[in-house]
Amino acid sequence: MGSKSPGPGAGPVVVALGGNTLLGEHGPWTIEEQRDAIEETARSVAAAIQDGHEVVLTHGNGPQVGNLLLQQESAPDTPQLPLDVLVAETQAQIGYLLQQALDNELSGGRDFITVVTQVVVDPTDPAFEDPTKPVGPFYTEAEADEKPFETRKVSSGDRPYRRVVPSPEPTAVVETEEIDRLVERGDLVICVGGGGVPVVRREGLRGVEAVVDKDRATRVLASDIGASRLVILTDVEFAYVNFGEPDQRPLRNVPVDELRTHLENGEFAPGSMRPKVEACLGFVENGGELAAITSPENLEAALEGRAGTRVSP
């Protein structure tokens, strides 16, 4: 399998795991369902490693951080931790389950290591003026009014309100050097979980109540460690144009310019396919060899440029 071009050995590859690759199709999820979904994803990742790819894993955390928010709100006498700390917790929650499943798939060979990761954002990022990212539980209007944080009406029904937080652009991964050295030495790393813990540099590092998009943060890491390839795993094999229409068309091998035109035409859903496409474009425009969006079972083929939506310079 390793004979196709671009083959293994050309530099580390960064693989971002979307929520469905960690939890399965629909919630609520028991721990057994989570383990099953993670084990299935781990099999695809382990196969790529056994093919010779040096894999760095990142992952989302939306439902997990939402559950932690709901749980601590349900126990108001316990310490109510800010969002940055909860994001850190999800990094270990998911990282631990992933690393155990991967270590078992690689059975005694190499071990994965999960690294708590902070991601720097700019305190003057306009996102802080206009929090738009919904997190945590749904509230009634009366409940929302009493919350000590900003809420917005985000749906209909009895409980249409949710907390909204800023989703600023990531500018750097604090642990880049350490991750880079781990990867150079051949360690397998899980990092930048949930887009990383958002921090600002202001008399040192300081956590902020925000969430960073995991595809954006993954792109910054991938560029900064000089990854050769970036693969974003999600629940579909391709990004589509005219998605959901009778004439929807999967994008396979797509030039940078064409993909950017589709993006500018509003082809991709914000908060879903759009940040994935932006991450792929950003990666290739910053020197990456190949970026792809696909489903876990197509990971190996995507790394060889044979599956998924592929972008190259």
Place this chain on the structure above:
Amino acid sequence: MGSKSPGPGAGPVVVALGGNTLLGEHGPWTIEEQRDAIEETARSVAAAIQDGHEVVLTHGNGPQVGNLLLQQESAPDTPQLPLDVLVAETQAQIGYLLQQALDNELSGGRDFITVVTQVVVDPTDPAFEDPTKPVGPFYTEAEADEKPFETRKVSSGDRPYRRVVPSPEPTAVVETEEIDRLVERGDLVICVGGGGVPVVRREGLRGVEAVVDKDRATRVLASDIGASRLVILTDVEFAYVNFGEPDQRPLRNVPVDELRTHLENGEFAPGSMRPKVEACLGFVENGGELAAITSPENLEAALEGRAGTRVSP
């Protein structure tokens, strides 16, 4: 300060942080109180690093894992995660706050890295037959009867029952090699949080519902990475004989044999000073140069053999 013997440069030193070094004196703790306690501890650790010591940090997690148990029980419609996953969460919760405080103290110099750590226990450990370690919230007898896990009456009053879990002996740290290589390369590592996530090796790694004593797990790590010194930080400057009696006497420089005799005479409280003394003895008996028990403000002096209860071969 670095001129005293044994001076810096003789190998990594492992420093274990007790609960009070992370949370302050008494709960309940707000996040601000936690940050303050952690920043104070970070100043002592940073000073030792600036003196030239290569520090590996470990830490406890008792109150933190208890809060996570209480929080998820308070939200029964959210996924109820097993204890191994919750221990992992506390590693990142505490590790993140510690690494941020330490990075700020070291201001732009070196960065700490927090590693999710699994600790292997023996599935035939007698602790699994007799769970004795209380974790999480207190229950009434009626509440305790309805719980899907083992509870015991551990105090008096209206809510004298708590969940009890096994506290087996740690036999190995899964990530030892990775931590060892990080340390060799000069990275500053936080690991083995809460005694590590307990796992058994049985067709691969599998998490178990248990907690591992953090001092015991720290000792295993310290021996296995060939640390020169082990310092266990707690809320007192010394271990005492006849503690709490009019003739209580602090132990300063204490030979291995004398300390073992005190231990066998039941001088040290189980679950408190006893595991610390056992860890110090085990470390020195496994080739360590110096082990000490003291309070955070005495860390530097203890590393130089000038403060705290010191044990050497």
